[in-house]
Amino acid sequence: MPRSYDVVIVGAGPNGLSAAIAFGRAGLSTLVVEASDTPGGGARTKELMFGGMLHDICSTNHPLGVTSPWFRALELDAVGLEWAHSPAALAHVLGDGRVALLHQSLDATAELLGADGPSYRRLMEPFVEEFDTLQRMVLAPLRFPRDPGLMARFGIEALRSLTGLSKSWFDGDEAPALLAGIAAHAMVPLDRLATASFGIILAAAGHAAGWPVARGGSQAITNALLTRLDEVGGEIIVGQRVGSLDELPAARAYVLDVTPRQLLAIAGDRLPARDRDRFAKFRYGPGVFKIDWALNGPVPWRDPRCALAATVHLSGTIDDVAAAEQAVHDGHLAERPFVLFGQPSVCDPSRVPPGMHVAWAYCHVPHGSGVDATQAIEDQVERAAPGFRDVVTARLTTNAHELERYNANYVGGDINGGYADARQLLFRPVPRLDPYATGAPNIFLCSSSTPPGGGVHGMCGYWAAKSVLSKVFDRAAPPLAGELLTSAA
Numbered sequence: 001m002p003r004s005y006d007v008v009i010v011g012a013g014p015n016g017l018s019a020a021i022a023f024g025r026a027g028l029s030t031l032v033v034e035a036s037d038t039p040g041g042g043a044r045t046k047e048l049m050f051g052g053m054l055h056d057i058c059s060t061n062h063p064l065g066v067t068s069p070w071f072r073a074l075e076l077d078a079v080g081l082e083w084a085h086s087p088a089a090l091a092h093v094l095g096d097g098r099v100a101l102l103h104q105s106l107d108a109t110a111e112l113l114g115a116d117g118p119s120y121r122r123l124m125e126p127f128v129e130e131f132d133t134l135q136r137m138v139l140a141p142l143r144f145p146r147d148p149g150l151m152a153r154f155g156i157e158a159l160r161s162l163t164g165l166s167k168s169w170f171d172g173d174e175a176p177a178l179l180a181g182i183a184a185h186a187m188v189p190l191d192r193l194a195t196a197s198f199g200i201i202l203a204a205a206g207h208a209a210g211w212p213v214a215r216g217g218s219q220a221i222t223n224a225l226l227t228r229l230d231e232v233g234g235e236i237i238v239g240q241r242v243g244s245l246d247e248l249p250a251a252r253a254y255v256l257d258v259t260p261r262q263l264l265a266i267a268g269d270r271l272p273a274r275d276r277d278r279f280a281k282f283r284y285g286p287g288v289f290k291i292d293w294a295l296n297g298p299v300p301w302r303d304p305r306c307a308l309a310a311t312v313h314l315s316g317t318i319d320d321v322a323a324a325e326q327a328v329h330d331g332h333l334a335e336r337p338f339v340l341f342g343q344p345s346v347c348d349p350s351r352v353p354p355g356m357h358v359a360w361a362y363c364h365v366p367h368g369s370g371v372d373a374t375q376a377i378e379d380q381v382e383r384a385a386p387g388f389r390d391v392v393t394a395r396l397t398t399n400a401h402e403l404e405r406y407n408a409n410y411v412g413g414d415i416n417g418g419y420a421d422a423r424q425l426l427f428r429p430v431p432r433l434d435p436y437a438t439g440a441p442n443i444f445l446c447s448s449s450t451p452p453g454g455g456v457h458g459m460c461g462y463w464a465a466k467s468v469l470s471k472v473f474d475r476a477a478p479p480l481a482g483e484l485l486t487s488a489a
């Protein structure tokens with residue numbers, strides 16, 4: 001490597017690339033070094049089994065990607081990113097013939113929730129109407145909120161457990177099941193504090209902007225970010241796993257799109273002992289077991305409304321979801337696990353030859369488990385779609401170990417960059433005023449182990465860049481979408 005840079009970034013995931021673009025836009029020279037032979041981290045797409053059939057290897061559904069204030073500021077749609085929306089954002093199969101649907105329309109969703117519809121509307125309406133303001137407070141590190149009233153209202157509900165929230169708002173089954181399935185993305189037992197935050201924010205995002213997929217696969221998000229990086233002269237090297245900062249060119253700042261365990265391996269010798277100890281206590285969550293399928297026809301859903309949604313949750317009532325997540329927490333796979341099922345080709349036929357479909361599903365498994373959940377997952381799918389196995393042409397499975405081998409950030413198969421219980425949700429990765437700082441003045445973290453956490457939204461990268469720009473370079477960060485609107489108003 002020929003020269004020194006202002007900033008060297010380790011890891012080309014959505015957060016590493018987002019940070020790199022922010023540095024480039026602030027006029028700094030930037031190099032990104034990525035272990036894999038393709039950039040993108042959790043936003044990559046590949047022909048896994050057959051030519052012409054595109055599978056998202058990790059992320060598919062993007063409620064936070066489509067609303068992300070940084071992605072919107074980058075105008076990724078102007079450089080090829082196109083969002084594809086299924087008619088319904090999400091379907092949740094209750095298991096006894098009932099299906100709850102999250103439509104983008106709050107009215108339509110509430111109407112289908114029967115007697116709980118008015119309560120669902122009352123709960124969600126303030127957060128949907130003010131979603132832009134809300135998400136700019138929530139997709140950010142802890143700080144004094146720009147709208148304290150809205151944040152207080154959100155906090156009162158969001159800091160509760162999902163089970164507690166459901167008991168106090170609803171009498172029936174559909175609304176609690178719908179929110180439970182969404183909250184289970186946290187991979188934390190649903191009776192724990194703050195699990196309601198996931199349910200509310202992801203449901204509100206669905207009402208504000210849908211749960212779209214990227215046309216052509218999530219790789220399209222990465223490709224758009226790479227175009228923006230190229231425009232600002234950012235450089236990228238792939239196929240180089242960084243074992244130590246000593247392997248990298250000189251830089252005024254190093255920004256790591258990795259989790260605390262890798263931070264310690266790569267740069268532990270440069271951190272003060274006190275910080276090393278704090279990062280060593282960072283906790284990881286359960287893992288996932290994933291199946292990708294190539295299908296020779298549509299999924300034969302028992303209830304055809306499931307075909308309306310690119311994402312389908314398969315698990316039953318709130319009690320079923322809670323029991324499945326508790327089992328994983330207790331160290332074993334539930335007989336009927338909570339299954340997240342993705343069928344992106346229902347709204348994005350560009351991924352498949354005519355008549356074919358791609359689908360994937362994962363369930364949560366104990367941290368670091370090598371368990372094979374193929375049968376448990378496919379049994380869950382068969383219950384909702386009898387004859388499903390008959391349309392499977394090929395499948396590829398990935399257990400928690402293999403997931404970590406694919407991307408070192410998925411420690412023990414944990415796809416959220418660390419356990420997301422109340423403590424690590426609010427104070428991630430460790431309690432400190434600047435959560436992107438590490439104790440070494442020129443080394444920073446920017447991955448989903450930092451606020452606001454998991455998902456393809458680039459906001460961890462943006463806020464990390466803002467911290468580095470201010471602390472190391474005394475420069476301002478480029479504005480977010482909402483800030484552009486504010487200054488134009």
Ligand SMILES: Cc1cc2nc3c(=O)[nH]c(=O)nc-3n(C[C@H](O)[C@H](O)[C@H](O)COP(=O)(O)OP(=O)(O)OC[C@H]3O[C@@H](n4cnc5c(N)ncnc54)[C@H](O)[C@@H]3O)c2cc1C
Nearest residue numbers: 011013014015035041042058059060061242447448455456
């Ligand atoms: C199966 C699965 C499904 C998911 N579904 C969704 C979804 O539908 N929607 C959603 O929003 N999110 C989803 N996610 C989560 C999402 O992918 C992550 O939250 C997101 O990618 C985190 O971005 P990141 O930049 O922090 O880290 P990553 O995307 O993990 O990127 C980190 C990068 O750093 C590289 N790296 C790590 N160590 C080193 C090293 N030592 N040297 C060099 N490079 C290194 C890695 O190779 C990787 O490219 C899913 C994840 C998985 C695994």
